[in-house]
Amino acid sequence: xxxxxxxxxxxxxxxxxxxxxxxxxxxxxxxxxxxxxxxxxxxxxxxxxxxxxxxxxxxxxxxxxxxxxxxxxxxxxxxxxxxxxxxxxxxxxxxxxxxxxxxxxxxxxxxxxxxxxxxxxxxxxxxxxxxxxxxxxxxxxxxxxxxxxxxxxxxxxxxxxxxxxxxxxxxxxxxxxxxxxxxxxxxxxxxxxxxxxxxxxxxxxxxxxx
Amino acid sequence: xxxxxxxxxxxxxxxxxxxxxxxxxxxxxxxxxxxxxxxxxxxxxxxxxxxxxxxxxxxxxxxxxxxxxxxxxxxxxxxxxxxxxxxxxxxxxxxxxxxxxxxxxxxxxxxxxxxxxxxxxxxxxxxxxxxxxxxxxxxxxxxxxxxxxxxxxxxxxxxxxxxxxxxxxxxxxxxxxxxxxxxxxxxxxxxxxxxxxxxxxxxxxxxxxx
Numbered sequence: 466x467x468x469x470x471x472x473x474x475x476x477x478x479x480x481x482x483x484x485x486x487x488x489x490x491x492x493x494x495x496x497x498x499x500x501x502x503x504x505x506x507x508x509x510x511x512x513x514x515x516x517x518x519x520x521x522x523x524x525x526x527x528x529x530x531x532x533x534x535x536x537x538x539x540x541x542x543x544x545x546x547x548x549x550x551x552x553x554x555x556x557x558x559x560x561x562x563x564x565x566x567x568x569x570x571x572x573x574x575x576x577x578x579x580x581x582x583x584x585x586x587x588x589x590x591x592x593x594x595x596x597x598x599x600x601x602x603x604x605x606x607x608x609x610x611x612x613x614x615x616x617x618x619x620x621x622x623x624x625x626x627x628x629x630x631x632x633x634x635x636x637x638x639x640x641x642x643x644x645x646x647x648x649x650x651x652x653x654x655x656x657x658x659x660x661x662x663x664x665x666x667x668x669x670x671x672x673x674x675x
Numbered sequence: 676x677x678x679x680x681x682x683x684x685x686x687x688x689x690x691x692x693x694x695x696x697x698x699x700x701x702x703x704x705x706x707x708x709x710x711x712x713x714x715x716x717x718x719x720x721x722x723x724x725x726x727x728x729x730x731x732x733x734x735x736x737x738x739x740x741x742x743x744x745x746x747x748x749x750x751x752x753x754x755x756x757x758x759x760x761x762x763x764x765x766x767x768x769x770x771x772x773x774x775x776x777x778x779x780x781x782x783x784x785x786x787x788x789x790x791x792x793x794x795x796x797x798x799x800x801x802x803x804x805x806x807x808x809x810x811x812x813x814x815x816x817x818x819x820x821x822x823x824x825x826x827x828x829x830x831x832x833x834x835x836x837x838x839x840x841x842x843x844x845x846x847x848x849x850x851x852x853x854x855x856x857x858x859x860x861x862x863x864x865x866x867x868x869x870x871x872x873x874x875x876x877x878x879x880x881x882x883x884x885x
Contacts, residue, residue: 514815514818514819515772515776515815523761523764524761527761529761529764529765529768530768530772531767531768531771531772531775532771533767533771534764534765534767534768534770534771535764537764537767538760538761538764538767541760550748550751551733551734551737551739551748554733554739554744554745554747554748555739555744557741557743557744557747557748557767558739558740558741558744560744560771561741561742561743561744561770561771561774562725562740562741564771564774564775565741565774565775565778565779566725568775569775569779590800590801591800591801591804594801605724605725608724609724
């Protein structure tokens with residue numbers, strides 16, 4: 466059985482929990498509160514030298530880091546990964562876009578402006594860039610979603626899970642989604658997917674195996 | 676035949692050119708000078724709404740963006756992608772690390788401090804973060820490379836190509852690699868790989884098919 470090291474309030478961790486729930490894969494959960502330093506203990510750094518969650522133990526003593534690599538691994542061979550080779554690469558394209566253009570802005574804003582007391586003052590030099598670049602990334606998503614229901618292969622996939630994690634909390638940290646109607650419609654489609662769970666879903670509750 | 680839209684001085688574009696050269700895959704090259712606005716013409720934005728290079732035409736009218744998704748696509752089924760499923764996910768893990776933790780710092784520093792006249796003044800608010808976070812990322816790589824020759828599956832792969840692109844120009848934009856001997860040894864290993872080409876390699880010269 467997988468062991469997932471995850472922080473409940475982390476969007477990156479939520480990706481893994483959402484995919485595991487939707488695939489009906491049982492797992493053991495270890496809560497790592499990065500705000501309390503849990504991800505920088507010597508024991509955790511042995512598992513992930515980058516000191517980040519989520520982290521998935523995929524085989525005894527073998528750990529996989531980076532939320533989107535974890536998504537790729539757990540969803541391999543399931544309907545959450547497109548069959549066609551170009552479609553699969555397109556799913557990856559959007560997942561790299563997420564880690565490069567969306568998460569560093571929306572994720573950083575979410576972390577510092579909603580989870581960290583005094584974060585707005587500590588990061589005052591960066592917020593303008595997060596807002597500008599984040600809205601730009603949302604614009605790229607809006608353009609795609611105005612002619613597609615989902616990001617890759619026109620079906621719900623791990624690319625949608627990756628992009629949903631921070632987009633669905635964007636309104637909590639200063640982003641205005643009013644100008645992005647296609648993004649809002651897509652957010653609603655994701656919440657309507659089978660076995661959808663919210664970010665605060667407690668994964669220690671039993672997940673029925675498929 | 677693939678068409679690659681690439682900027683010669685872009686590290687992200689170099690990844691695709693290096694992998695195509697090492698795999699002996701012939702392709703047509705279109706130089707896109709982002710500094711001259713080539714990536715924001717209406718014609719280019721039709722191909723990639725994110726306005727970035729590299730961009731690969733993988734089938735007539737079908738375009739793949741994001742350098743690491745391109746690497747994944749062109750190297751699929753070759754020795755540059757590990758066979759084992761966990762090893763493959765580990766390659767992806769390092770490629771996501773590259774786009775999230777390395778490229779936004781080393782890549783941004785390279786772009787603004789070496790390619791853009793007056794970039795240091797324009798980005799003075801961001802440089803300290805780029806340096807701190809970039810050195811932190813190099814530290815994570817150093818830790819891995821002190822016990823491994825390469826990033827995934829202990830063999831040369833697209834993960835190395837992805838991480839090499841901006842690490843090999845880090846010294847040009849303020850990063851000090853003196854404290855990272857394992858990273859320096861790995862850089863030398865990459866340059867010794869078969870069919871290695873430098874960033875200024877002119878890909879319009881004929882590449883012999885394997």
